[in-house]
Amino acid sequence: xxxxxxxxxxxxxLFILPAFALIISFMLFPAAFSxxxxxxxxxxxxxxxxxxxxxxxATVLSDPLFRISLLHALEYTAIVVPVQTLLAFAFALIFxxxxxxxxxxxxTVFIPAVTSSAVMSVLFIYVFSxxxxxxxxxxxFGIHPQNWLLSTTWAFPAIMALNIFSTTPYFMVMxxxxxxSIPSSIMDAAAIDGVRTAIQRAxxxxxxxxxxxxxxxxxxxxxxxxxxxxxxxxxxxxxxxxSTYVPLMYIYNEAxxxxxxxxxxxxxxxxxxxxxxxxxxxRKLIPEIRWA
Amino acid sequence: MxxxxxxxxxxxxxxxxxxxxxxxxxxxxxxxxxxxxxxxPPSTNVTITFAGWVSSGAEYEFDVQMVNExxxxxxxxxxxxxxxxxxxxxxxxxxxxxxxxxxxxYMENTELPRFAAAGYLANLSALANYPSYNLSDxxxxxxxxxxxxxxxxxxxxxxxxxxVYYNKKLLQMAGLPDPPANWNWTTFMYYLKxxxxxLPPGYYPMTVTPSWARILAFVHEAGGDWVNQAGTxxxxxxxxxxxxxxxxxxxxxxxxxxLASNLSAGWNGGDFALGKxxxxxxGTWTIPVLESNSSQVPAGEWGVQWLPSDExxxxxxxxxxxxxxxxxxxxxxxxxxxxxxxxxxxNGEYMWVMKGLALPARLSILHNSTYISANPAAAYLAEQxxxxxxxAYNTTNWDALxxxxxxxxxxxxxxxxxxNQAYKEIVNDTNLCLSGQCPTTG
Numbered sequence: 001x002x003x004x005x006x007x008x009x010x011x012x013x014l015f016i017l018p019a020f021a022l023i024i025s026f027m028l029f030p031a032a033f034s035x036x037x038x039x040x041x042x043x044x045x046x047x048x049x050x051x052x053x054x055x056x057x058a059t060v061l062s063d064p065l066f067r068i069s070l071l072h073a074l075e076y077t078a079i080v081v082p083v084q085t086l087l088a089f090a091f092a093l094i095f096x097x098x099x100x101x102x103x104x105x106x107x108t109v110f111i112p113a114v115t116s117s118a119v120m121s122v123l124f125i126y127v128f129s130x131x132x133x134x135x136x137x138x139x140x141f142g143i144h145p146q147n148w149l150l151s152t153t154w155a156f157p158a159i160m161a162l163n164i165f166s167t168t169p170y171f172m173v174m175x176x177x178x179x180x181s182i183p184s185s186i187m188d189a190a191a192i193d194g195v196r197t198a199i200q201r202a203x204x205x206x207x208x209x210x211x212x213x214x215x216x217x218x219x220x221x222x223x224x225x226x227x228x229x230x231x232x233x234x235x236x237x238x239x240x241x242x243s244t245y246v247p248l249m250y251i252y253n254e255a256x257x258x259x260x261x262x263x264x265x266x267x268x269x270x271x272x273x274x275x276x277x278x279x280x281x282x283r284k285l286i287p288e289i290r291w292a
Numbered sequence: 293m294x295x296x297x298x299x300x301x302x303x304x305x306x307x308x309x310x311x312x313x314x315x316x317x318x319x320x321x322x323x324x325x326x327x328x329x330x331x332x333p334p335s336t337n338v339t340i341t342f343a344g345w346v347s348s349g350a351e352y353e354f355d356v357q358m359v360n361e362x363x364x365x366x367x368x369x370x371x372x373x374x375x376x377x378x379x380x381x382x383x384x385x386x387x388x389x390x391x392x393x394x395x396x397x398y399m400e401n402t403e404l405p406r407f408a409a410a411g412y413l414a415n416l417s418a419l420a421n422y423p424s425y426n427l428s429d430x431x432x433x434x435x436x437x438x439x440x441x442x443x444x445x446x447x448x449x450x451x452x453x454x455x456v457y458y459n460k461k462l463l464q465m466a467g468l469p470d471p472p473a474n475w476n477w478t479t480f481m482y483y484l485k486x487x488x489x490x491l492p493p494g495y496y497p498m499t500v501t502p503s504w505a506r507i508l509a510f511v512h513e514a515g516g517d518w519v520n521q522a523g524t525x526x527x528x529x530x531x532x533x534x535x536x537x538x539x540x541x542x543x544x545x546x547x548x549x550x551l552a553s554n555l556s557a558g559w560n561g562g563d564f565a566l567g568k569x570x571x572x573x574x575g576t577w578t579i580p581v582l583e584s585n586s587s588q589v590p591a592g593e594w595g596v597q598w599l600p601s602d603e604x605x606x607x608x609x610x611x612x613x614x615x616x617x618x619x620x621x622x623x624x625x626x627x628x629x630x631x632x633x634x635x636x637x638x639n640g641e642y643m644w645v646m647k648g649l650a651l652p653a654r655l656s657i658l659h660n661s662t663y664i665s666a667n668p669a670a671a672y673l674a675e676q677x678x679x680x681x682x683x684a685y686n687t688t689n690w691d692a693l694x695x696x697x698x699x700x701x702x703x704x705x706x707x708x709x710x711x712n713q714a715y716k717e718i719v720n721d722t723n724l725c726l727s728g729q730c731p732t733t734g
Binding site: 029032044045046047125126129130131132147149150151152237238239240241243253256257258259 | 304382385388390554556558689692702707
């Protein structure tokens with residue numbers, strides 16, 4: 001390494017230093033400290049702190065409630081991620097125009113994505129109640145009203161629907177950005193070669209060219225889905241029964257209701273390993289291709 | 293390079309962890325020596341912090357007004373109000389555990405045993421010796437709930453109590469008079485049955501919430517209690533638990549009441565203020581809502597009544613007190629006690645309750661004619677105090693116990709378990725929790 005390269009590297013490090021300091025302080029250090037807590041009985045309130053080895057991990061892995069919560073998270077991910085990804089892509093195709101109407105519609109559709117999830121959850125409690133909007137609509141077709149969030153069968157699908165409604169527009173913007181970055185010369189050449197219908201354009205050009213965007217949206221979707229919390233906390237608190245119990249609800253309750261911070265930290269790391277495994281698997285299945 | 297940095301971070305984290313594990317810790321035994329505002333050095337230019345939750349913008353303003361008033365009257369002390377806006381007890385616990393807790397703070401009787409057992413609360417028993425303070429003026433069964441193992445750790449600031457709110461116009465539509473003071477469960481059911489038959493569509497006899505905090509009042513009315521006197525489990529006779537639970541659940545199950553979440557406000561008092569509900573069981577915090585401009589029930593068209601009785605009279609009181617951080621300097625401790633003494637004195641508490649948010653914990657104010665004429669509905673409901681039960685169960689894992697039992701009630705209302713199963717689970721979970729083995733499944 002010559003002197004010029006060294007100076008250049010130092011400048012580079014100085015540029016990333018502020019961001020890096022924040023990442024260390026608020027992400028990496030807390031994560032490392034949580035790893036340590038997961039190996040301890042950690043009751044700061046009563047000052048009872050001592051190492052317990054892997055006992056917290058054994059507790060988490062043998063707890064049927066944690067297994068139920070994991071299954072729910074996987075079920076949620078399996079349904080929500082494909083639906084929201086496909087819907088986002090479809091919306092992006094529909095709104096990929098530069099007309100005034102398309103711009104207004106895009107902004108309108110994007111509103112749920114920029115609304116606080118807490119506010120959305122409170123609104124949707126009423127939407128899903130017996131006298132709510134959904135039942136009023138279904139009553140038009142003679143369907144008997146019910147309180148969706150009090151049903152062990154329907155509470156979780158209701159939360160799924162809310163999340164699809166609120167996150168689809170966010171991912172739509174990502175697809176839109178990718179669609180608009182495809183050079184028009186490619187699509188012009190395709191048109192000359194006889195690709196005329198929207199389905200043909202989507203099948204032969206958009207889907208292959210947007211493979212990286214699909215991967216990115218799916219990874220973000222999986223991470224977000226496995227970390228589902230605020231909607232469940234506000235709308236059902238994990239109930240009725242355990243029908244909407246998810247891992248973050250388990251972690252929250254262990255930490256703040258039962259004062260088992262060690263168990264909560266261990267559950268966090270088990271969840272981290274599962275999300276990491278899912279992401280790596282997905283990375284293997286969909287090779288990264290960037291449009292340069 | 294990245295791995296080196298991550299390795300360093302892990303080593304630093306482990307180092308801090310080991311330090312936290314083995315460093316000398318603060319005492320975890322409750323402070324037993326009483327502290328007073330006269331036994332410490334005089335307070336001059338002392339700053340202390342005061343924390344509480346903020347239920348509304350009005351409560352925040354009232355807290356600030358009280359603090360400003362105190363600061364004006366006590367030039368040597370500067371109190372700063374620092375509200376905790378969410379997760380009150382978790383935040384307070386973390387701050388106290390890390391030595392950054394407020395000097396004076398709101399404390400409920402449910403949480404008091406845990407904070408007292410961990411040694412974070414100052415012993416306020418010396419207040420009994422202040423002649424002008426008059427500790428015996430507080431409602432006795434309320435003050436009792438702020439003692440832990442014979443020591444006073446907080447003094448009542450205010451309280452709320454459950455009562456029945458009724459819509460006079462809707463009762464008249466059903467041909468019913470205002471409910472009498474001596475009504476019982478049978479009369480109450482008669483009212484609901486009549487309302488169900490006679491109210492037009494779109495109106496509801498009652499709303500309920502799947503809430504243990506409401507059911508418990510009826511457990512007491514059925515002649516029982518949830519936890520035994522020793523705080524070690526349920527009482528021997530748990531039949532009243534079943535009766536209270538069954539009474540509340542059947543209001544919903546038999547169609548006399550709908551869930552509060554079915555209406556737009558989502559809670560009993562708020563739904564009642566929409567003008568579509570004939571009766572609700574709610575706390576005195578409903579009164580400011582009914583008196584606000586947003587209420588659909590005009591003044592004079594709603595009334596309040598005591599809870600209907602069964603084996604005995606009973607209701608629940610929700611009491612908020614002021615506690616003092618036990619880890620203060622002598623000067624701060626003196627200032628903190630002075631602030632608590634002033635806030636909960638007859639004058640201070642009168643100023644506070646006249647703002648209309650909550651009931652006075654002092655009998656002299658409760659029976660003050662100016663207070664009664666300014667707050668007739670609240671004063672009437674407050675007269676239930678001899679029959680009111682506080683949430684005091686001498687348990688240090690209140691959150692876990694209450695969450696578990698509340699979840700059982702929620703499961704009952706959602707139909708995942710039967711009434712009998714819910715009753716058995718409540719008894720079982722209570723006994724397990726109070727023996728330190730709370731089931732986490734709810």
